[in-house]
Amino acid sequence: MSSVILAFVVWAAGSFICVRIAQGPGHDTTAARVAVPVLFGVTILAMWELLVRGLEVSPVILPAPSGIADRFSGSATVLWQDFLQTVLKGALTGYIIGCSIAFLAALAIDRVDFLKRGLLPIGNFVAALPIIGIAPILVSWFGFDWHSKAAVVVVMVFFPMLVNTVQGLADTTQMQRDLMKTYSASYWQSLVKLRLPAALPFIFNGLKISTTLALIGAIVAEYFGSPTRGMGFRISTEVGRLGIDMVWAEITVAAIAGSVFYGLVVLAERGLTFWHPSQRS
Amino acid sequence: MRNILPILTVLSAILIIWYLGAIWMNSAWTLDRAEGPLTLTEIVQDTMTQDRPRLPAPHQVAAELYDTVIDKKVTSKRSLVYHGWITLTSTLAGFILGTVVGLLMAVGIVYSRTLKMSLMPWAIISQTIPIVAIAPMIIVVLASMGVEGRAVPKAIIAAYLCFFPVLVGMVKGLTAPDAMQIDLMKTYNATPAQEFWKLRLPTSVPYLFTSLKIGIAAALVGTIVGELPTGAVRGLGARILVGDQFGNPLMIWSALLAAAALAGILVSVVALLQTVVMKRMGFAQ
Numbered sequence: 315m316s317s318v319i320l321a322f323v324v325w326a327a328g329s330f331i332c333v334r335i336a337q338g339p340g341h342d343t344t345a346a347r348v349a350v351p352v353l354f355g356v357t358i359l360a361m362w363e364l365l366v367r368g369l370e371v372s373p374v375i376l377p378a379p380s381g382i383a384d385r386f387s388g389s390a391t392v393l394w395q396d397f398l399q400t401v402l403k404g405a406l407t408g409y410i411i412g413c414s415i416a417f418l419a420a421l422a423i424d425r426v427d428f429l430k431r432g433l434l435p436i437g438n439f440v441a442a443l444p445i446i447g448i449a450p451i452l453v454s455w456f457g458f459d460w461h462s463k464a465a466v467v468v469v470m471v472f473f474p475m476l477v478n479t480v481q482g483l484a485d486t487t488q489m490q491r492d493l494m495k496t497y498s499a500s501y502w503q504s505l506v507k508l509r510l511p512a513a514l515p516f517i518f519n520g521l522k523i524s525t526t527l528a529l530i531g532a533i534v535a536e537y538f539g540s541p542t543r544g545m546g547f548r549i550s551t552e553v554g555r556l557g558i559d560m561v562w563a564e565i566t567v568a569a570i571a572g573s574v575f576y577g578l579v580v581l582a583e584r585g586l587t588f589w590h591p592s593q594r595s
Numbered sequence: 596m597r598n599i600l601p602i603l604t605v606l607s608a609i610l611i612i613w614y615l616g617a618i619w620m621n622s623a624w625t626l627d628r629a630e631g632p633l634t635l636t637e638i639v640q641d642t643m644t645q646d647r648p649r650l651p652a653p654h655q656v657a658a659e660l661y662d663t664v665i666d667k668k669v670t671s672k673r674s675l676v677y678h679g680w681i682t683l684t685s686t687l688a689g690f691i692l693g694t695v696v697g698l699l700m701a702v703g704i705v706y707s708r709t710l711k712m713s714l715m716p717w718a719i720i721s722q723t724i725p726i727v728a729i730a731p732m733i734i735v736v737l738a739s740m741g742v743e744g745r746a747v748p749k750a751i752i753a754a755y756l757c758f759f760p761v762l763v764g765m766v767k768g769l770t771a772p773d774a775m776q777i778d779l780m781k782t783y784n785a786t787p788a789q790e791f792w793k794l795r796l797p798t799s800v801p802y803l804f805t806s807l808k809i810g811i812a813a814a815l816v817g818t819i820v821g822e823l824p825t826g827a828v829r830g831l832g833a834r835i836l837v838g839d840q841f842g843n844p845l846m847i848w849s850a851l852l853a854a855a856a857l858a859g860i861l862v863s864v865v866a867l868l869q870t871v872v873m874k875r876m877g878f879a880q
Binding site: 337346455 | 597598600601602603604605606620649708709711712713714715716717720722723724725726727729731732735736739740809812815816819820823831832835836838839842844847848850851854855858859862
């Protein structure tokens with residue numbers, strides 16, 4: 315019972331400090347920007363730990379963070395193996411192939427207005443579909459190993475990436491294009507010097523959306539058959555065996571992988587589109 | 596309307612590629628069974644009519660769709676209308692839940708700097724976590740808490756995917772009024788509540804509808820993901836799963852197309868609502 319009370323004390327203290335920092339004079343500094351969300355996260359974790367202990371929640375339902383951390387460090391080799399199989403082989407390969415193909419397809423479509431008018435509405439529609447459903451089909455076509463997972467990821471990231479790139483390539487004004495013409499720039503010159511840079515914010519938007527889709531695709535595809543490793547495989551088997559702490563350890567890996575993946579794309583975006591209004595503050 | 600011809604062209608190109616792919620992918624099985632040499636016509640004919648093709652031809656899927664949508668009674672367990680309805684109810688429940696959560700969080704974030712600083716980074720991180728990893732867990736946890744059936748877990752997964760676009764769109768929308776408009780409200784001596792209801796909320800409506808269109812598609816994806824890995828027996832995602840387990844590609848493809856149609860209908864309904872509401876509110880179209 316005392317842990318439950320302590321949980322609420324932690325909660326009150328955490329929110330009090332958060333409010334003080336946010337309302338205080340230094341709320342615009344980088345330190346405050348980092349400290350507040352971190353403190354928020356730590357408070358939630360501490361409450362979780364204390365409530366699970368205080369209410370004696372069975373670890374089969376919801377393990378405490380400390381239990382998950384134990385399992386995480388205890389099964390590091392298995393987790394690393396699953397990470398290699400799902401994230402690096404499945405998701406990343408598919409992401410690179412899918413985004414490159416979509417990018418090249420967008421360049422091709424962009425040259426033909428007829429195609430653009432036909433493909434853009436369809437691409438927009440397909441990007442909203444639950445494409446994840448093709449996972450079983452692709453698994454039966456390409457076999458159980460990571461190739462089929464990469465194939466699912468390719469299909470999933472293709473349309474968001476295509477639509478964003480095509481829109482980005484159209485994001486120049488008539489005035490800018492005319493200027494390139496007065497310089498007598500060739501198609502490639504105006505593409506490389508004007509239209510691609512102008513399209514970068516859109517391209518990065520597509521790349522960012524695709525990072526999450528890639529992980530989802532790779533994990534779900536494993537539910538339909540995989541060798542005896544991989545995050546999706548581990549999650550579905552451990553849920554069946556009620557090894558919920560292992561599932562949470564995999565979720566932690568997925569969360570870290572997803573955030574790092576997304577963060578890397580954001581860093582690349584900062585570096586390449588530093589001139590864009592959304593990056594200047 | 597000037598896009599009709601290009602769209603139809605692209606669609607027929609897809610159909611032709613689909614047929615060619617079906618011939619190519621199914622021919623291996625045709626040749627395996629063949630007792631003597633076959634002519635090209637015989638091969639093509641056989642690839643169009645297999646029971647368990649690797650890639651069903653479009654007309655086979657259409658026939659299966661017709662059979663399971665029109666011919667079966669809607670109460671039948673084999674009717675896609677029945678499964679579509681299951682998926683639709685979970686999608687709508689998740690959509691409403693996600694929209695409400697997204698709206699409330701957006702209001703909180705716009706009005707409280709503490710919430711903005713503590714919640715926003717986590718909302719972004721939450722979307723980089725692949726929800727499917729959590730889907731089986733949600734079902735286990737809810738089952739142990741005595742929640743029967745899969746409708747609630749599915750709706751929660753749908754809401755998880757749906758709240759983020761609404762949150763981001765509404766934060767943008769609620770902060771969209773420029774300084775001039777906010778100053779005008781101040782000169783009217785408007786209370787914060789009046790400023791919210793009469794300025795910020797109406798300004799955010801176009802942003803809201805844009806987010807709702809993304810949100811409802813995301814909710815459908817979430818529901819289907821919730822049906823896929825979890826041994827559900829009802830719903831379009833479950834049809835895909837069962838089709839996979841019984842090695843019946845026609846079942847998978849017809850369920851996929853039904854899901855696509857459902858997505859199309861849902862997004863169109865929101866778009867229609869948007870047109871009507873925006874016209875009533877006097878936004879220039």
